[in-house]
Amino acid sequence: MTAKTKRFPLQLASVVDKSSRTGHSESVSSRNVATPQTATQNAARNGGRGLSQSDRHGPTVAGYAQPHAAVPGSVPMISAAVRKAMVARIAKQGVKDAKVLAAMEAVPRHLFMEPALASQAYIDASLPIGYHQTISQPYIVARMIEVMRDNGQAGVLNRVLEIGTGCGYQAAVLSLVAKEVYSIERIKPLHELAKTNLRPLRIANIRLHYGDGMLGFPKVAPFDGIILAAAGLEVPQALLDQMTIGGRLVAPVGGRHQVLQLIERVSKFEWSSRTLEDCHFVPLRSGTV
Numbered sequence: 625m626t627a628k629t630k631r632f633p634l635q636l637a638s639v640v641d642k643s644s645r646t647g648h649s650e651s652v653s654s655r656n657v658a659t660p661q662t663a664t665q666n667a668a669r670n671g672g673r674g675l676s677q678s679d680r681h682g683p684t685v686a687g688y689a690q691p692h693a694a695v696p697g698s699v700p701m702i703s704a705a706v707r708k709a710m711v712a713r714i715a716k717q718g719v720k721d722a723k724v725l726a727a728m729e730a731v732p733r734h735l736f737m738e739p740a741l742a743s744q745a746y747i748d749a750s751l752p753i754g755y756h757q758t759i760s761q762p763y764i765v766a767r768m769i770e771v772m773r774d775n776g777q778a779g780v781l782n783r784v785l786e787i788g789t790g791c792g793y794q795a796a797v798l799s800l801v802a803k804e805v806y807s808i809e810r811i812k813p814l815h816e817l818a819k820t821n822l823r824p825l826r827i828a829n830i831r832l833h834y835g836d837g838m839l840g841f842p843k844v845a846p847f848d849g850i851i852l853a854a855a856g857l858e859v860p861q862a863l864l865d866q867m868t869i870g871g872r873l874v875a876p877v878g879g880r881h882q883v884l885q886l887i888e889r890v891s892k893f894e895w896s897s898r899t900l901e902d903c904h905f906v907p908l909r910s911g912t913v
């Protein structure tokens with residue numbers, strides 16, 4: 625990667641920030657609860673049946689650079705087909721936004737997992753990515769982005785912030801619905817993992833940042849949308865302050881019992897909040913490791 629400019633769009637490798645700056649109630653059925661625990665159970669059940677290395681780099685994705693030469697034969701086709709089936713399930717679970725469903729269909733989720741788990745990439749479960757963290761369940765990824773896009777601006781999102789990059793999967797999905805995506809991760813090796821996972825996809829509009837997402841990203845705020853991929857007991861005020869007026873923040877909130885919350889910024893000093901549905905995420909923690 626050679627691009628040196630700091631303006632969008634940029635090659636991913638050139639925009640990764642290596643510094644460690646730290647820095648009315650809508651009722652939806654709770655049938656779709658994201659469960660990190662299922663990850664480990666599934667891993668134990670299916671441990672040895674991963675895709676081969678060539679599978680991991682097989683599929684061509686609309687809008688993405690092909691990381692490696694296409695693997696001849698049926699594997700990329702299989703991967704595309706199972707991804708289609710995953711999207712059909714997500715639609716059946718209630719996600720209607722066609723742009724979100726298309727983004728979910730475009731991103732090769734299996735490339736964000738270690739080979740031993742790649743065969744499970746398209747089941748509707750969260751899966752382990754190391755460091756006691758998980759890649760989020762596909763349904764909840766789609767649902768949160770759909771809610772964020774339902775902003776009365778025809779879904780236009782200029783700048784969005786994700787707290788909890790993890791392996792980088794949701795950031796990749798977000799890159800297809802927003803002009804600029806900033807994503808913060810507090811665990812250094814996961815920040816590095818996300819860089820490694822995203823680099824071959826050459827997504828021009830993602831910027832990864834290592835730091836404490838509870839502080840937000842004041843340098844580039846305000847954001848039209850903010851998504852938290854980890855649950856706190858409350859949403860940090862710093863994040864509320866970094867929303868645009870009319871902006872939407874979607875976050876899991878709670879301890880053992882968590883709910884998905886939508887917060888809208890109504891004016892400079894006013895926010896409205898709605899509880900959407902039950903969910904289950906890893907905890908939001910302060911500081912960096």
Ligand code: SAH
Pocket residue numbers: 757758759760787788789790791792793794795808809810811814835836837838853854906907908909910911
């Ligand atoms: N977005 C990921 C989900 C990762 S799991 C996906 O695409 O599947 C949630 C992540 O949030 C974990 O990697 C965890 O380390 C991170 N996290 C928790 N608290 C954080 C904080 N204060 N700042 C940044 N990241 C945080």
